[in-house]
Amino acid sequence: MTFIKAILLIPLVVFANLALADSDSGYTGRPYGEIVQEMRELAQSYPKLADVITYGKTPKGLDMVAIRLREVSTSGFNAPLMVITGAIHGDEFLGIEDRFARWVLETGISSEPIQKFFAMGGEMVFIPVMNPDGYTRDERENSKGVDLNRDFELKLTGHPASTQMETKAYTAFLKNELVTTGRNLRFTLDYHCCIGATLVPWAYGKSVPLSTKDQARYELVGFLSKDILGVEAGTPWNILGYTADGSTMDYMMENYGTTAIAYEGARRKENQYLDKHTAFLESVVRNVNDGRL
Helix, strand or coil: CCHHHHHHHCCCCCCCCCCCCCCCCCCCCCCHHHHHHHHHHHHHHCCCCEEEEEEEECCCCCEEEEEEECCCCCCCCCCEEEEEEECCCCCCCCCCHHHHHHHHHHCHHHCHHHHHHHHCCCEEEEECCCCHHHHHHCCCCCCCCCCHHHCCCECCCCECCCCCHHHHHHHHHHHHHHHHHCCEEEEEEEEEEECCEEECCCCCCCCCCCCHHHHHHHHHHHHHHHHHHCCCEECHHHHHCCCCCCCHHHHHHHHHCCEEEEEEEECCCHHHHHHHHHHHHHHHHHHHHCCCC
16 A cells, blocks of 8 residues: 555644743743754854854744754755754744754764765754744744744645745745755755644645655655654644645745655653654655655
8 A cells, every 4th residue: 555545544633031831742842042042052062064043033023043054165056955943833842853953963963874965065954943932922823823834825725925024034044045055955844743643745635646756755754754753644634634724844845846744743752752853864864865855
């Protein structure tokens, strides 16, 4: 049975420096200012591999911050770009999104696929908190009451362009990064909570076929999800029983043809599984290097 057929059988299933209350994910995140400070310290410790970019400000004036990993001395033209994000829903922080950059710099860098990825000019961008206002307030939406994961333009459905400062800044940052470096966006992963599954396009419809080329990539994602993360993969309709127009996943798929997925972590315990997520990341990098993703 192919992966695409198999998923049809899946059942429906405060301020920046203040600590958070127990959120929807069941995990108490670190203060946002602490997360940002750690990224800056990592960039200072690894100047040949990392830098921090403030790519915008939220309506409440908080910096929107990304950490970028790549070999500064290596050209990125036609090389792969990977982007991993979290907390676009401010109360769905899992406690792993802010730990990837340190893992790559201190541990992952010794692995063959990650070494090869950077040597060929590859770049990784980590944005642990996409919605700082919502994160600091322990709220799903931003401070304007807007669900940011429904605020991305989608021509397939006629969904309008982004209206919020956070999504406008993010899409502009990504577009500029691709244009100025000549890299190709090959993989995006957005972390959510709380069902315990990997989500794949398309999010906007109940039954939207993938092209033959896309189907092969997402079958591979489904295999890696089950084999490494121990969870099934499927569309939001197959897994969650609803559709989502204007999601970041569909935006990345439509605009860049990237392998774009979301991950729904398990409530209260996903932070214990960092080793699984770093193993998944390493496997994804290996398949990006080999052109399968």
